Amino acid sequence: MEGLAFPVDYCIDLALVPAEKAKAQVQRKKNELVDQADQYDARPTGMPSTLLDAARDLGELDSRLSRTSIEVEVQSVTVLSVWAARAADCDARARALAALLAGADYRAVRPAGLQEALFTLGLPGTVRPPTLREFVQHQVSEDWAMNGALTLTEAGDPNGMLLGFDQDTGTTRPVLLNIADAPKADASASFAVSGDPGGGKSALLKLLTQSAVDRGGRAICIDRTPLREWATFARSAAPGRCQIIDAAAAGVSIDPLRMFPGTAQGAHYALSYLTLQLGIGPMTAAGGVLHRAVEEAAHSAAPSMHQVLDHLKTMASGGDGARTEAAATLVDLMRIVASNPLAQMVFDPILPPVRLEQDLDSDLIVITTAGLTLPPGEALAHPEVLRQQPLEALIGRAVLYLIAALARQTAFADPSRFCAIAADELWWLTNSAEGTALISEILHDGRKHNAGLFAGAQDEKELGPDRGLFAYRALARTQDHKIARRGLEFIGLDPTDSELLRIVTTDLSPLRNQSRKGEMLLTAPRGNTCRVKVAIPRLPRIQAGITTTPGQHPTPAAVDRPSAETAKEQVQ
Structure with a gap:
């Protein structure tokens, strides 16, 4: 009926x-x-x-x-x-x-x-x-x-934000989501969506993020897009409550030893960043030398990455031997990285460091990384190919990990208030061991700290090996049959069902059919799966920057290009 x-x-x-x-x-x-x-x-x-x-x-x-x-x-x-x-x-x-x-x-x-x-x-x-x-x-x-009497087709959560409308019934039935309340019900507050470009993933993540902010929570977004689409959306959707930090402009320092002075977290993130940046194993001879230098710098009077370089120089001038040679090699590699303008936000001791309590206190924080490039996915799977990539790509990969770690630390700082970490196209983080470990930590421990990860990907495999821990899952239009089958299995449906495969590949948000934009398959923690049409609220502040369709909005890169002076912006 x-x-x-x-x-x-x-x-x-x-x-x-x-x-x-x-x-x-x-x-x-x-x-x-x-x-x-x-x-x-x-x-x-x-x-x-x-x-x-x-x-x-x-x-x-x-x-x-x-x-x-x-x-x-x-x-x-x-x-x-x-x-x-x-x-x-x-x-x-x-x-x-x-x-x-x-x-x-x-x-x-x-x-x-x-x-x-x-x-x-x-x-x-x-x-x-x-x-x-x-x-x-x-x-x-x-x-x-x-007879199946008194059964029904439920969708989403019993209460929460209006995500959209159920398409499995002939009546207009709203689909509600209350992700921020999931930790209080001993459930994960992590959300993942996969699908083709143009299927509505970014708009869905922005809608969920803004809802978390409007309902009293916080959100930290990592914006990798050249158009700075998340920054544009934040300025429009949360005026007076958002903060934009342009990492590539090097207006502030994200040196972990300076952000977390005298703490184990600072040394941990510094060592992980340097092993990733310099391409060395933590359990090698060079890794041992680097670990010692980081520990000495972390316990110094003014801990910083610059101090790590100074300690390595001291170790390199201590005489002959394998450790001395390893220290000398690390000094040369760190000088190459530190001299690049893209790494100034990590190695420049003059820049003011980001402080969690003072600089990241807004409701909606967007860290833009436009200008930081990444190695191709094929190179990430082959270390010998990765070493041949341009320096800018290697710096971008390591700095993005550091930014994600900063977002994690900020989200876990105040368990009394829900905080969402939004990261679209998650492959840039899950294609490295350090990034995968960071995502795993957020998924495993986010509930205890009243935090959740809002992630998007074009293939559910890009969500990482712990993708089964996402409590909320959505599947947008996916035209490739192999990827579509994986997506169906990810949301708990039969990947061998030909009718479900047809729906995902051709009947979700059909191309050139504007009236059906936003259709997806949604699975909530209660095990209910539905076909939902995401509804964007008819509020000018939200509609102004939530979509990424070319021609609908002015190009932020042309009208709002940040400079070093405005790298850290508090929108008033």
């Missing part, structure tokens, strides 16, 4: 009869059938076949009631009600409902003169009128339960 274009109310009046009493009623009906059979024997036409069918049904019912003493007979009257503003429309709906039931081999009766009695049966305190006895259905409890 949920597939109809109009709502239907239902009322089921039940009477449970114990097995012994039901068997006595069955025996009485059998005796009545015997009397009827004797009467029909006197007629030339003989006994009708309906009596034989009734006798067979009574025999089966008697047999099943005798199997166990706890069996009961369910005597039910089911009333379905439709309504409309005009009598003609109401009659048309009733006919459509009867036709639908007839197609499923169910018979619906519209008794004349009993409409009022049927309607009042659903009112509280109403007793079943004797006139409705002719509509009673007799079934054992097993058969009645197999």
Whole structure:
């Protein structure tokens, strides 16, 4: 009935009869059938076949009631009600409902003169009128339960933000999500969406992020796009409550030893960044030398990456030996990186460091990284190819890890307030061991710190090896059949189902059909999956920058290019 274009109310009046009493009623009906059979024997036409069918049904019912003493007979009257503003429309709906039931081999009766009695049966305190006895259905409890009565197709969460509308029903039914409340219910607050470009992933992530902020939480977004689309959206959607930090402009320092002075976190992030940046293993001879230099710098009076370089220089001038040679090699590599303008935000000791309590206190924080390039995905899988990549790409990869670590540390700082970390196209982080470990930490420990990860990818494999920990999952249009099958399995559906595969590849947000933009498959932590059409609120502040369709908005790169002086911006 949920597939109809109009709502239907239902009322089921039940009477449970114990097995012994039901068997006595069955025996009485059998005796009545015997009397009827004797009467029909006197007629030339003989006994009708309906009596034989009734006798067979009574025999089966008697047999099943005798199997166990706890069996009961369910005597039910089911009333379905439709309504409309005009009598003609109401009659048309009733006919459509009867036709639908007839197609499923169910018979619906519209008794004349009993409409009022049927309607009042659903009112509280109403007793079943004797006139409705002719509509009673007799079934054992097993058969009645197999009818699937009182079941429904639920979607999303019981309350929360309006994400969109359910497309699995003919009526307008909202789909709500309350991701920020998931940690309080001992569930993960992480959300992942995969799909082709243009399928609505970025718009969905922005909508979820803004909802978290509007409902009293915080959000930290890492914006890798050259257009700085997240920065544009933040300025429009949260004026006065957002903060834009341009990492590539080197207006502030993200040196972990200066951001977290005297803490184990600072030394940990510094060592992970340097091993990733310099391409050395932490358990090698060079890794051991680097670890010692980082520890000495972290415990110095003014810890910084510049201090790490100074300690390595001291170790390199200490004489001959393998450790001295390793230190000298590390000095040369760090000088190459530190002299590049893209690494100034890490190695320049003059820049003011970012402070979590002072600089990252806004509701919506966007860290833009436009200008930082990444190695191609093929190079990330082959270390020998990765070493041949341009220096700018290697710096970009390592700095983005450091920015993600900063976002994680900020999100975990205040467990009393929900914080979302938004990262679209997550492959740039999950393609490195350090980045994968960081994502794993957020997914495993985010609930304890009242934080969650909002991630997007074009292939669910790009979400990392711990993608099974995402509690909320969505699948947008995916035209590649192989990737679509993986996406169906990711959201808990059968990847071998040909109809589901057709829906994902061709019938979700069909191309050149503007009226169906935003269609996705959504799975919530309660295990319910639905087809939802995401609805963007009709608020100018949100609509102004939520989509990325070319030509719909001015190019931020042309009208709002940040400089070093405005690298850290607090929008007033």
